[in-house]
Amino acid sequence: MTVTAPNPAPAAEVPKSSGTRLVDRVFRMRELAILVVFLVMIAVTQAGNSEFLSEQGIKDLLLNATILVLVATGQSLVVITRNVDLSVGSTLGISAFAAGLYLQDGGNPVVAIALAVLLGIGFGLLNGLLVSFGQVPALVVTLGTLYIIRGIDSIWVGSRQITAADLPDGFVDFGSGGVSAVPYLALIALAVLVATAYCLRQFGSGRELYALGSNPEAARLAGIPVRKRILIAYTFCGALAGLAGALYLARFGNVDSSTGNGYELTVVSAVVVGGVVFTGGSGSVYGAALGALLLTSINSVLPALGVSSVWVMAINGILLVLAIAVDRIVALRVASALKKRNARHG
């Protein structure tokens, strides 16, 4: 992001291997911390309401998280490169409608999903080209494309609406069905997540995303094709937003011109709660996915505990602020601990 001066991650300042390992552990702890919070939350809810973890309950939890996990996975790639994509909500909406319209006319579900993904890729390319070759701030450009795509969507859709009755039965069953308590949609999201994480960790181009996120200038000098990598990150993000649109259609069967409105902030929240830092260069897609799971679960946990739904938004916001504040405090603590240790050894 271009908003603030970059804060170099404390890890980068410390060459000592023992220090790096400590930082590594802290970051893995970060994902562990979200997982623990999530499990505690689920356990408390189960204790308060024994119906919560029924087979249907688990299925609902996973289904609710699926779409956010997909979009957050794509978004975290973009955020790792120190950019952001605010247009994902609009992309999700328009590709859901496109897929729905195609299915309504008796199309093949697989082609419909491919269509949604292609549409997402198109918008992702547009964003990527503007940001990487236009060299304009990502926040402004994607805010602009958020409006443009949403506007095109609204003009195209008008007051039309796609309901589950318009869709082939197989597609709707696919959206709600699953292997015992695990929905098919969650399996798709999991496959995408694992594949993305593998590419980020093992492939050179994946590592380069981190490199250019933590220092774009250094990455350029090191011969990393910065613009091309940013373009790829945006295209991937768009593709996943498109896929999420198709799955949204399968899950809810109901799409109109406001589908996905305001979704970008939920996605960004999930990514940030998951420990992907806005200043780029750190975080993992697993963290983002856990963040998404945590955020969507709160929405099911509070009603199950009998808390009024008016509390949900405030709790989400406070959680987000707490997550980034705690993150920062831990990072500062680690940095000063490392400094002390280095002073002792040096």
Add this chain to the structure above:
Amino acid sequence: MADFSLARAIRGSSLKRWDSAVGVLLVVVLLLSFGFVDGFGNGLNLSFLIGNTLPIALVALPMTLLVVSGEIDLSVASTVGLSGAVMGALWNQGLTIEVIIPICLVLGAGCGLVNGLLVTRLGLPSLAVTIGTMAAYRGIAQIVLGSDAVTDFPTQYLDFAAGRIGDTFVPYAFFPFVVLLAIAVVALHATPFGRSLFAIGASEEAARFAGIRVKRHKLILFTVTGLTASLTGIFWALHYASARYDNATGLELSVIAAVLLGGIDFDGGKGTLGGAIAGVFLLGALQNVMSLQDVSAQSQIVVTGVLLVLSVLGPRVARQVSLARASQRLT
């Protein structure tokens, strides 16, 4: 050295050109609308135009200062909603409006202070912090007022917020805005405080070494932004005679779009308040004209988006062209 100052001079001039370009564009749009758009020139329409644009213009004042210093506040619209909701809830409790308004203003300043403390004390990016507080403040507004709407505020206040002076098109509320605009212009462009904001935006590190109290300046800015947002919330509730928790949802995007259109560089350190206000009223006037011409609300969204993208691409392309020309002249 010569190269550097040349580049800087060109950047400066192209920026000024962009500022004035937006101003000229505003004048052209206004003249064309007066000439060719039926119903634009009548007093009622003009007072609607100004009244609907005022909330955006009000919030744009401190937002410009924030963006110049390299920060951003996305929680402003939620603070607008929160102060409206608190105002409605307290009014339902039977407090008088003269007591409620100061409470709301203090509350807004408090919201801004929280943002500022998180950004300055913990060194967090303002974008992430204010996305969080955006949800938090809006959520608190929802807790405070639920889905109720409070509409029965005292008539003299409603009349002040919605009325206009005699037969002219100028709303009463325009005058307080002009005063605030004057204060903001002087603060940004004619005081050491304002100059130091540009310095902070250009390079925070350098500003700190130059002895500027960066954190304190930013804390003040965030607090003032919260205060102005709550003032806007009070105005909003009275102007539309409706206090709801979802008042002004999405206002932050309009404000940021307008400010960026006005040539305030998102990287900080550049921009003028004149440009920002020209951007605000340009967007407001365009929307008004499009509504009068029966352009659907959806198409208006597309126009806003295209303008926003052009507003960042435009100066950059202009700069590149003038740089290329300058280097040609040198060789």
